[in-house]
Amino acid sequence: MVPSPAPASAPVDRPGALAPHPVIPGAYRCAENKRQFLNAIFDETAQDYDRVERWLSLGSGRWYRRQALRRAGLAEGMRIADVAVGTGLLAGEALSLIGATGRLVGVDPSQEMMRRAKERLGIDTVVGVAESLPLDDASVDFLSMGYALRHVEDLNAAFREFHRVLKPAGEFGPGRLCILEITRPTTRLGRAFLRLYLGTLSRFIGTFHRLASRTPELWAYYWETIDKCVPPQRVVDALSDAGFLDVKRSIVGGIFSEYTAIRR
Numbered sequence: 001m002v003p004s005p006a007p008a009s010a011p012v013d014r015p016g017a018l019a020p021h022p023v024i025p026g027a028y029r030c031a032e033n034k035r036q037f038l039n040a041i042f043d044e045t046a047q048d049y050d051r052v053e054r055w056l057s058l059g060s061g062r063w064y065r066r067q068a069l070r071r072a073g074l075a076e077g078m079r080i081a082d083v084a085v086g087t088g089l090l091a092g093e094a095l096s097l098i099g100a101t102g103r104l105v106g107v108d109p110s111q112e113m114m115r116r117a118k119e120r121l122g123i124d125t126v127v128g129v130a131e132s133l134p135l136d137d138a139s140v141d142f143l144s145m146g147y148a149l150r151h152v153e154d155l156n157a158a159f160r161e162f163h164r165v166l167k168p169a170g171e172f173g174p175g176r177l178c179i180l181e182i183t184r185p186t187t188r189l190g191r192a193f194l195r196l197y198l199g200t201l202s203r204f205i206g207t208f209h210r211l212a213s214r215t216p217e218l219w220a221y222y223w224e225t226i227d228k229c230v231p232p233q234r235v236v237d238a239l240s241d242a243g244f245l246d247v248k249r250s251i252v253g254g255i256f257s258e259y260t261a262i263r264r
Contacts (some may be wrong), residue, residue, distance in 0.1 A: 006144040009155065017154040020240055021228040031153065035129070037074045038151055041218050042086075042110035046168065047088050048215045049113065064256070065180070066093040071250075072178035072260045077101040078141040081165060083130050084108055084148030088117030090180070094144060095121060105140075108134060130158035135165045141172045141178055146180045150225040155235065159242035166263040175263040176242060179235075182226050190254065191227065232257055 022029060026035040041050075053061055069090070074080065076099040081090040085106030094104055102121070106125040108114040114125045128134040130152045130224045143162050152158045166175025185191045198219050232249050236259070244261035251257055 013089075016156055018156045018230070018234070020150045020152060020155055020230055021225050024221065024224045024228070027119050034066035034153060039109055039222070041214050043112040044210045045215045045218045046087060046110065046112040046116055048211045050089065050116075052211075052215065052219065053089060058074050061089065062093060062233050062250070063147065066096060068180055068252075068258050069094055069178060071258065072142075072144075073176045074098065074142050074144075074178070075172060078172055079103045079139070080105075080142040080144060081133070081135055081140045082106045083133065083143060083145045083162070084151065085117050085123075085125065085147075086110070086113045086148070088121045088123065091117060091123055092121055092142055095123070100127070105135070107135070110218055111119055120146075130151075131161060132157075133165055137164055138167045138175075140175065141167055142176045142178070143171060144178045146179075147182060149179055149181045149235070150229050155230070156242065159239055161246070163243045163263055168263055169185045173262075174245075177239075177259070177261045177263070179257075179259040181235075181257045181259070182222075182255050183232055185227060185255055194255065195223050195227070198226075221246075235238070235259060 002138060013245060019031060028034050030051065045121060057064070068167065074094060074097045076097065079102065080094055080096050082094060082104060085091050085108045088106065091104055091106050098104065104123050106117055106123050107128045108125070109127060109129050111127060114127070118125045124136050131154050143166055149155070162177055168174055185194055236247050236249050239261050243264050245264050247259070247261040249257055249259050
């Protein structure tokens with residue numbers, strides 16, 4: 001599983017593209033500026049990401065991630081690509097499951113987020129985006145993405161890439177996919193609560209800990225993308241269209257979606 005060079009951005013105007021959400025006013029002006037906005041804000045807030053996430057998840061994030069990966073079929077000895085690895089929150093749990101005989105590579109366009117993952121976990125990392133993965137064809141047994149589906153530019157292109165790099169068969173059978181995402185609550189009260197929770201908690205944390213100036217902006221942006229994201233069925237359909245089989249979406253706690261599938 002040797003990473004190969006790839007562009008750090010992907011075109012957003014290709015025919016048949018499926019954006020996960022429309023342009024977010026106040027964050028960037030047009031779809032072409034989305035990647036630049038995300039790279040900048042993630043680089044500038046990387047120092048706070050793990051701390052804020054622990055508060056938001058009330059300390060349960062590690063346990064949930066590990067259980068979700070296990071449910072999706074991640075096993076000892078597998079080769080896994082963690083796309084949008086960030087600071088390595090999902091990758092850390094994956095390492096505990098694949099053991100010493102497994103291998104993990106993290107892919108992310110934010111070099112500062114990825115630097116923290118590499119320093120903390122000692123994993124291989126490579127700069128890249130979901131729509132143009134710097135990985136060889138049929139090179140991994142398992143591909144994961146944690147809470148970053150909303151940050152890609154084209155779901156169709158990303159899912160085709162996921163399909164390309166997963167093995168069609170091997171020691172562990174066909175390659176497996178696991179995408180974790182936060183889904184917009186179905187009730188008005190639920191939406192109001194999540195908006196308030198994500199939009200204000202980081203400011204509250206800032207009264208106790210010194211945070212980067214853009215950290216509250218990042219978590220407010222999270223809510224905007226959750227609120228405007230395409231419906232889960234569109235994600236399921238797009239995965240099927242990309243060639244995946246046994247595509248499923250499970251919901252945990254009303255808002256946590258687990259998309260799983262196997263490579264054809």
